[in-house]
Amino acid sequence: MRRKLPARLAQHAARTPLYGPHAGATLDAIPYVDLHDLIARTEADADPFAGRRDPSSASVCVLQAGDRLPLYLALARGDVAAAARALASAWRLYGIGRGDHVLIYDYGTSPATLFASWSYVPGLRAGAADLLGAIPICNDGLAEFAPRALHVLRYLRPQAVFVGAEVMPVFVRRAAEEQFDVGAHTRLIIVSADEESARPEDLAGWSTALGVPVRSMLRSGPALFFAGQCEAGVFHVDPACYAVEGVSGDRGGGRLCVTNLFLTATPVIRHLTDIVATIDASLCACGAPGVAVRTS
Amino acid sequence: MSGEYYDAAETMPRERIDALRWRRLSRVLRYAGETLPFYQRAFAAAGYRFAPVRSAEEFAARVPRVRKSDIIAAIREGGAAAVGIEALGAHVATNVVMTSGTHGFNTFAFLTRSDLRGGNFRNAVRELWMVGVRPGMRVLTLSPAWHVLALLDTRAITAIGAEAVLPWGTLAPRFVPNFIDAVRSLRPQHVLVTAPVLRGMLEECERLGVRARDVFRGVRYIACAGESLSPAFRARVVAETGIEELFERGGSSDGMFGGGECWAHRGHHVFEDLHYVEVVDPRTGELLPPGRRGSAVVTNLTLGRSVYVRFEPEDVAEIREGDCACGRTHPVVELYGRLSDSVVLPDRIIAPFDVRCVVDEFPPLLGQPFEMGPLEGGGVRVRLSAAAPADDALLERLDRALRESLAVPVALTAGEHMVVGWKGQTMRGRRDG
Numbered sequence: 001m002r003r004k005l006p007a008r009l010a011q012h013a014a015r016t017p018l019y020g021p022h023a024g025a026t027l028d029a030i031p032y033v034d035l036h037d038l039i040a041r042t043e044a045d046a047d048p049f050a051g052r053r054d055p056s057s058a059s060v061c062v063l064q065a066g067d068r069l070p071l072y073l074a075l076a077r078g079d080v081a082a083a084a085r086a087l088a089s090a091w092r093l094y095g096i097g098r099g100d101h102v103l104i105y106d107y108g109t110s111p112a113t114l115f116a117s118w119s120y121v122p123g124l125r126a127g128a129a130d131l132l133g134a135i136p137i138c139n140d141g142l143a144e145f146a147p148r149a150l151h152v153l154r155y156l157r158p159q160a161v162f163v164g165a166e167v168m169p170v171f172v173r174r175a176a177e178e179q180f181d182v183g184a185h186t187r188l189i190i191v192s193a194d195e196e197s198a199r200p201e202d203l204a205g206w207s208t209a210l211g212v213p214v215r216s217m218l219r220s221g222p223a224l225f226f227a228g229q230c231e232a233g234v235f236h237v238d239p240a241c242y243a244v245e246g247v248s249g250d251r252g253g254g255r256l257c258v259t260n261l262f263l264t265a266t267p268v269i270r271h272l273t274d275i276v277a278t279i280d281a282s283l284c285a286c287g288a289p290g291v292a293v294r295t296s
Numbered sequence: 297m298s299g300e301y302y303d304a305a306e307t308m309p310r311e312r313i314d315a316l317r318w319r320r321l322s323r324v325l326r327y328a329g330e331t332l333p334f335y336q337r338a339f340a341a342a343g344y345r346f347a348p349v350r351s352a353e354e355f356a357a358r359v360p361r362v363r364k365s366d367i368i369a370a371i372r373e374g375g376a377a378a379v380g381i382e383a384l385g386a387h388v389a390t391n392v393v394m395t396s397g398t399h400g401f402n403t404f405a406f407l408t409r410s411d412l413r414g415g416n417f418r419n420a421v422r423e424l425w426m427v428g429v430r431p432g433m434r435v436l437t438l439s440p441a442w443h444v445l446a447l448l449d450t451r452a453i454t455a456i457g458a459e460a461v462l463p464w465g466t467l468a469p470r471f472v473p474n475f476i477d478a479v480r481s482l483r484p485q486h487v488l489v490t491a492p493v494l495r496g497m498l499e500e501c502e503r504l505g506v507r508a509r510d511v512f513r514g515v516r517y518i519a520c521a522g523e524s525l526s527p528a529f530r531a532r533v534v535a536e537t538g539i540e541e542l543f544e545r546g547g548s549s550d551g552m553f554g555g556g557e558c559w560a561h562r563g564h565h566v567f568e569d570l571h572y573v574e575v576v577d578p579r580t581g582e583l584l585p586p587g588r589r590g591s592a593v594v595t596n597l598t599l600g601r602s603v604y605v606r607f608e609p610e611d612v613a614e615i616r617e618g619d620c621a622c623g624r625t626h627p628v629v630e631l632y633g634r635l636s637d638s639v640v641l642p643d644r645i646i647a648p649f650d651v652r653c654v655v656d657e658f659p660p661l662l663g664q665p666f667e668m669g670p671l672e673g674g675g676v677r678v679r680l681s682a683a684a685p686a687d688d689a690l691l692e693r694l695d696r697a698l699r700e701s702l703a704v705p706v707a708l709t710a711g712e713h714m715v716v717g718w719k720g721q722t723m724r725g726r727r728d729g
Contacts, residue, residue: 048481108441119447137392138441
């Protein structure tokens with residue numbers, strides 16, 4: 001099937017060095033680009049945006065795409081607002097709503113944190129929490145802050161807790177050391193890593209250890225991609241924000257490919273993530289909207 | 297929003313500031329006494345009943361001081377983050393932030409959209425303007441979103457219309473390579489960091505074998521928070537990076553106040569339409585005049601947030617005497633470090649900043665970790681880290697310089713193994729001292 005790029009995205013993409021040569025092409029005709037390709041391009045062209053920057057689009061902020069990555073995304077004011085809506089769409093899967101406190105145990109510059117609040121990133125009027133009426137608190141993402149995360153749980157009793165995957169083992173161990181009953185202080189833990197999906201057996205083990213349901217959230221820094229996971233274990237991708245493809249063969253290896261439909265200052269088209277996943281054409285049993293993606 | 301000042305309130309006549317300060321102080325006191333359970337209890341315990349404030353002496357004499365330990369005790373007792381200092385009024389909380397937890401216990405503050413667009417925000421936007429942030433400027437910053445100043449910087453950068461560059465991570469040494477990469481790749485004109493990260497960036501330049509001047513090419517200003525900067529460190533930063541000016545930022549997540557330096561570099565401008573800062577003798581609580589070091593006591597003058605009334609963040613401070621050459625009419629407060637890290641002598645307070653200034657005068661020791669505490673029988677004990685490259689001759693010269701500068705007996709030792717905190721801060725004194 002030949003799919004057209006949305007007109008607005010096509011206009012911005014046409015002005016970038018990376019996608020410009022493919023101006024007018026259908027989505028399917030644009031080559032996949034993965035992180036290695038992007039890094040190689042940043043080095044070869046001395047371009048921190050790897051050829052994805054539309055110079056005509058004014059940006060309010062520039063984000064580093066991940067730890068130790070020489071890759072950046074410039075975001076226009078509208079991009080920042082849309083990223084917050086995309087994150088809110090993921091948060092809805094976790095039942096986060098009005099008046100809920102949400103603890104984020106991740107770095108303030110993680111996309112999972114940045115777009116949570118209008119006060120975390122410049123140029124934003126309403127973050128995911130604001131859109132849902134929730135109240136966020138960030139703990140930052142260092143392993144040393146596991147005791148502080150438990151401290152927040154003890155005294156704020158957040159309804160949901162997002163934890164960066166790299167600190168989850170420390171968080172679980174610390175809770176055990178303190179004999180802290182996490183399940184008595186929150187109703188849900190959500191683990192997220194950049195371009196990775198937590199393994200179901202890890203989620204189950206953490207859930208048993210903490211006495212609380214533990215789910216995952218998919219995200220990709222280089223693509224500003226978020227997808228929440230429903231109770232049935234299926235990730236739901238908001239089709240208003242992203243077009244996703246499962247890519248097989250030598251190049252894809254079953255990886256998830258993301259086209260970000262809202263970014264304008266740094267268009268992202270057919271970004272091949274490291275997330276191995278399949279797209280399920282059938283409706284998810286949970287009834288939640290969005291494209292169903294399974295990672296196991 | 298033009299010229300040297302962000303808004304006209306920064307240069308309002310002193311008599312207008314005085315009137316505004318007492319009016320707002322009275323409003324906050326009335327609100328606290330009538331509405332906020334924490335202060336109702338504190339005021340009742342001290343026998344204080346609301347009356348309009350007419351003078352600094354009257355305010356200091358009548359209104360009780362609140363300490364961190366009081367807030368901590370209230371959290372523990374109530375088992376909840378909210379302790380009855382949350383002056384939200386009709387507003388809904390949009391954010392919760394934490395204090396830095398210097399007592400080993402983080403307290404919580406609740407913020408509303410009203411505050412993040414109003415009182416606290418005005419303080420932040422004036423401060424960033426003061427340290428040189430301008431519309432269209434590319435500003436490297438970072439949002440460790442647990443800290444109120446990060447939220448305020450975000451709002452202020454938005455309001456000024458600067459473009460923010462956000463490297464990945466947090467303000468910890470292990471993320472210094474990300475800061476370096478962002479500065480080299482994106483060439484910001486302004487950099488907002490902490491002193492340990494800035495120190496780490498200079499060390500990383502050395503490690504990489506690149507000139508800091510090349511890395512920081514295009515950076516005009518750096519504004520640095522986290523600790524008081526010694527003159528030697530300031531000079532080193534300017535010389536090595538080639539920037540036009542280094543500014544110090546100061547304040548406290550406890551009490552939620554702060555202020556930047558202007559180009560006169562005399563201390564931190566604290567805007568008295570937003571915060572009222574007193575300096576008191578830490579032993580007696582006596583109000584100290586400008587020019588005397590003591591313990592800072594802050595009262596927030598706007599509502600719509602967790603509000604701190606006569607709150608002692610336990611920072612050593614001094615209100616500077618005289619007018620500031622920059623033309624701002626609000627007080628200038630110099631901050632010297634944590635009270636718990638300092639040595640309180642009968643006639644004065646020796647803060648880590650005083651020792652840091654002397655240590656940094658010796659180039660091999662610049663920025664090296666040390667600990668300090670009281671010396672039995674009077675004076676100061678200083679322990680240099682094992683990491684400090686100090687031979688006997690250097691130690692002897694440092695010992696002499698410390699004695700001359702501090703004018704008290706000094707016991708200097710070296711080769712101590714020290715624990716460096718996650719922020720890389722290394723100039724904490726020992727609490728057991």
